[in-house]
Amino acid sequence: MKMIFKEVRVLDPESGRNEVLDVVVEGERIKEIGRNLRREEGKVIEGQGKWLVPGLIDVHVHLREPGFEYKETFVTGSRSGAMGGFTTMAYMPNTNPVIDHPEIIRALVEKGKTEGIINLHPVGSMTLSQQGETLGDYGAMKKAGVVALSEDGKSVLDSYVMKQALLQAKKEDLPVLVHCEDPSLVAGGAMNEGEKSRALGIKGIPNSAEDVITARDLILSHETGARVHLCHMSTKGSVEILREAKAKNPLVSGEVSPHHLTLTEAVIDGIDTNTKMNPPLRREEDRRELIRGLQEGVIDIIATDHAPHSLEDKKQSYEKAPFGIVGLETALSIGLTELVHTGILSPLDFFEKLTINPATLLGISRGKLQAGEIADLTLIDPEISCEIHPENFQSKSQNTPFRGRTVKGKAILTMVSGNIVMENNRLKEENK
Numbered sequence: 549m550k551m552i553f554k555e556v557r558v559l560d561p562e563s564g565r566n567e568v569l570d571v572v573v574e575g576e577r578i579k580e581i582g583r584n585l586r587r588e589e590g591k592v593i594e595g596q597g598k599w600l601v602p603g604l605i606d607v608h609v610h611l612r613e614p615g616f617e618y619k620e621t622f623v624t625g626s627r628s629g630a631m632g633g634f635t636t637m638a639y640m641p642n643t644n645p646v647i648d649h650p651e652i653i654r655a656l657v658e659k660g661k662t663e664g665i666i667n668l669h670p671v672g673s674m675t676l677s678q679q680g681e682t683l684g685d686y687g688a689m690k691k692a693g694v695v696a697l698s699e700d701g702k703s704v705l706d707s708y709v710m711k712q713a714l715l716q717a718k719k720e721d722l723p724v725l726v727h728c729e730d731p732s733l734v735a736g737g738a739m740n741e742g743e744k745s746r747a748l749g750i751k752g753i754p755n756s757a758e759d760v761i762t763a764r765d766l767i768l769s770h771e772t773g774a775r776v777h778l779c780h781m782s783t784k785g786s787v788e789i790l791r792e793a794k795a796k797n798p799l800v801s802g803e804v805s806p807h808h809l810t811l812t813e814a815v816i817d818g819i820d821t822n823t824k825m826n827p828p829l830r831r832e833e834d835r836r837e838l839i840r841g842l843q844e845g846v847i848d849i850i851a852t853d854h855a856p857h858s859l860e861d862k863k864q865s866y867e868k869a870p871f872g873i874v875g876l877e878t879a880l881s882i883g884l885t886e887l888v889h890t891g892i893l894s895p896l897d898f899f900e901k902l903t904i905n906p907a908t909l910l911g912i913s914r915g916k917l918q919a920g921e922i923a924d925l926t927l928i929d930p931e932i933s934c935e936i937h938p939e940n941f942q943s944k945s946q947n948t949p950f951r952g953r954t955v956k957g958k959a960i961l962t963m964v965s966g967n968i969v970m971e972n973n974r975l976k977e978e979n980k
């Protein structure tokens with residue numbers, strides 16, 4: 549089966565290519581990229597005015613299997629990803645049971661292949677049952693299919709256990725995705741600590757709750773030689789600490805979510821729990837520093853932390869509702885609208901954070917739009933305007949703070965290994 553994208557703007561951050569070309573896909577690979585290529589037999593996709601980028605990669609999603617299938621599943625989560633232009637994602641182990649044993653990992657990898665419509669990779673728990681005490685068998689977990697390790701949802705609090713975990717992770721050459729949070733400083737808080745939390749009478753979470761563990765984990769990376777990646781950075785301090793750490797340690801990296809880049813605590817009214825996530829939305833000066841970190845390349849990756857919760861879960865009081873928002877179906881559009889169309893990031897710099905940088909972190913051979921590579925591709929209409937309607941999400945959950953927003957730019961076709969899985973807002977189930 550052949551396909552040709554005609555006169556499309558090819559954006560390949562890895563090579564720096566940014567020009568209007570034809571792209572031929574044959575079977576599961578990109579066969580040829582060039583000018584005026586022949587329209588061969590097969591499908592022709594008119595690319596005028598469109599951007600073709602390597603399939604987007606999200607290093608941080610929650611698919612909720614096993615145990616919380618009422619929030620999301622591989623089927624609904626991967627469809628949600630395909631709608632948003634993602635072709636690959638890594639899912640976190642804070643499930644029930646926790647993803648901590650080779651048998652569970654093997655079963656999930658199989659399930660992901662049969663039920664997922666995009667590439668799904670498990671992240672293994674650092675400690676058994678996420679109890680922060682006993683390390684899993686990282687070698688066996690890697691053989692079974694994990695691409696990284698994480699205790700996401702919390703930190704491994706015992707610094708000795710953390711250090712042993714990093715030493716073992718280094719041995720297996722697995723990156724460690726750290727959620728940095730000191731619960732003794734969070735102390736039951738539900739939003740950023742400051743004037744706003746005091747005005748609303750909601751307990752606050754200080755920046756220090758993130759910053760102290762961030763500093764510890766980067767120090768331990770330097771000491772052990774393990775690859776440490778900061779999840780969902782939210783504070784000015786964490787950017788400054790990462791900037792300083794990077795100056796002497798190339799093994800550290802960081803990610804930021806679309807919501808922390810575009811929203812602040814100002815949107816919180818104390819009632820709508822779709823603004824509640826962990827870490828919380830911070831102040832404008834934090835947001836500005838996150839943007840600066842992204843522009844400088846201190847922050848390497850944009851990741852959604854797609855965290856679906858049911859309507860019932862989120863219907864509770866601001867204090868009681870669970871932390872987390874969905875992100876797969878809004879990330880690209882929000883990013884294009886707020887970061888690219890505003891000139892904060894060039895298209896190549898923006899897509900680098902969603903393609904080659906995530907692929908490099910996870911050690912997967914993806915993220916390049918080049919002849920011979922696997923044809924995981926995302927076609928984007930950068931000019932199309934649309935409104936965000938959570939009712940139309942493919943995700944099982946609708947917990948987004950972006951409801952009703954008008955955005956400019958979206959994915960109009962998602963291709964995985966040469967198969968179109970989404971085209972013009974419709975999933976192509978027959979390709980499964």
Ligand code: DOR
Nearest residue numbers: 610701825826855871872
């Ligand atoms: O907001 C969040 N939701 N932060 C986390 O760390 C966990 C996640 C979840 O699993 O819902």
Ligand code: ZN
Nearest residue numbers: 700701727779
């Ligand atoms: Zn987290």
Ligand code: ZN
Nearest residue numbers: 640700701853
């Ligand atoms: Zn998470």
